Amino acid sequence: MNPAATDTPEVLDEADVRIYEVAVLLPYPMAQKEEHQTIKEIEAIFKEAGAREVSKDVWGQRGLAYEIKGSSEGNFIVYHQEMDPGKIREIDTALRIVPGVLRHIIVKPPKGYKITKYSETYKVWLKERESASEKSKREREEDIQKRIADKAKRQVKREKTAKAEAPVEAVDKEELGKKLDKLISDDSIEI
Amino acid sequence: MAHQQQQKPRRPDLRGRKCDFCEKQTQHMDWKDYPLLKTHVDYFGNVRRRFLSGTCLQHQKMLRLAIERARFMGMLAYRK
Numbered sequence: 001m002n003p004a005a006t007d008t009p010e011v012l013d014e015a016d017v018r019i020y021e022v023a024v025l026l027p028y029p030m031a032q033k034e035e036h037q038t039i040k041e042i043e044a045i046f047k048e049a050g051a052r053e054v055s056k057d058v059w060g061q062r063g064l065a066y067e068i069k070g071s072s073e074g075n076f077i078v079y080h081q082e083m084d085p086g087k088i089r090e091i092d093t094a095l096r097i098v099p100g101v102l103r104h105i106i107v108k109p110p111k112g113y114k115i116t117k118y119s120e121t122y123k124v125w126l127k128e129r130e131s132a133s134e135k136s137k138r139e140r141e142e143d144i145q146k147r148i149a150d151k152a153k154r155q156v157k158r159e160k161t162a163k164a165e166a167p168v169e170a171v172d173k174e175e176l177g178k179k180l181d182k183l184i185s186d187d188s189i190e191i
Numbered sequence: 192m193a194h195q196q197q198q199k200p201r202r203p204d205l206r207g208r209k210c211d212f213c214e215k216q217t218q219h220m221d222w223k224d225y226p227l228l229k230t231h232v233d234y235f236g237n238v239r240r241r242f243l244s245g246t247c248l249q250h251q252k253m254l255r256l257a258i259e260r261a262r263f264m265g266m267l268a269y270r271k
Contacts, residue, residue, distance in 0.1 A: 023223070025264055065236075065268035074265060078223065103264050110219040118223040125226040 018108070019054055019082050022046075024095070025103040028061050028073035038100040039077070045094045051083035059119045068102045080115050208245030212254075220253045222260035228267060232258060236268040 024042055026035065046053065059076035068074070083091075088106060095104045212220075220227070231239050231246075231254055238258055241251040261267045 023264065062266075064265035065262070066265060068265050076264070105222075105260060105264055107222070107260070112218055116221075118221070118225075122225060129226075 017082055017084060019080055020085075020088065021107040021109055022079045022081055022091070022095075023105045023107070024077045024079070024101055025068070026075045026077065026100060027069070027071035027102055028075050029071070030075070030100070034100060035075075038098060041098050042077075042095065042101070045091055045098070046079070046081055046083070048094075049083055049087040049091050051081040051087075051091075054080040054082055055115050055117075056080075057117045057119055059122070071102065074102060078118070080109075205243065205245070210245055210247040210250055212250040213247055217250065217253075220250075220257040222257045222264070222266075224257070225261070225266055228254075228258055228261050232267060234271065236262075236271045 026038060030038075043053075055078075057078040059078070062074055062076055064072055064074050092104075092106055095101060222228070231244065233239055238255055241248070246254065258267060262269050
């Protein structure tokens with residue numbers, strides 16, 4: 001065994017207490033009073049179970065992929081709570097009853113899990129995504145312009161080649177015309 | 192005819208692909224990681240086949256679980 005490895009504190013591996021991730025989905029256009037009340041109720045449930053709050057992450061307004069109880073937008077709140085595994089069922093049933101909660105999920109994070117605040121990473125991703133979409137749009141436009149330019153070049157080439165072939169006949173016609181004019185205007189020839 | 196044949200892109204060879212997650216040495220996938228999950232779901236909301244994406248079985252299972260959780264929470268669609 002590596003002694004350095006044993007020295008690192010492993011919070012997740014404690015026998016009677018471990019960290020759980022509890023995510024709650026609330027409808028987004030919600031009155032402030034109601035929102036405060038529901039959050040209070042949720043936190044009271046955790047307190048009753050004797051849980052210790054490790055982190056709380058409020059995501060804010062988020063669009064939902066499908067309507068849940070008539071609302072197409074929601075507000076996610078992700079808690080990381082250190083609590084007794086025996087009280088998970090209690091919390092699950094209690095959260096099911098709380099009015100105003102659209103969905104909730106309790107996840108046991110795997111070993112070596114690092115708590116990350118996805119509300120921040122999502123914002124960064126949104127900004128990057130905008131730039132990526134703009135980039136793709138610009139590339140598409142450039143590609144179209146290139147195609148148009150190529151087409152024009154090809155057309156010009158075609159015209160040139162056509163002209164290169166055509167002049168032989170044109171010159172002949174002109175010469176013929178001139179010769180005819182000369183013949184007609186020539187008084188020495190008697191018809 | 193010859194010009195048309197040049198424009199057609201050749202189908203990529205999928206056999207030699209390696210798992211992206213194995214290369215990054217990912218140990219677990221989070222259902223909250225929307226940007227990651229979105230890339231592994233097609234337009235209709237189905238999980239991309241691992242034959243096409245090159246993901247290994249171990250990571251595909253983790254991905255599926257994460258996507259199922261995200262669907263339940265309304266982050267991803269079950270079906271479009």
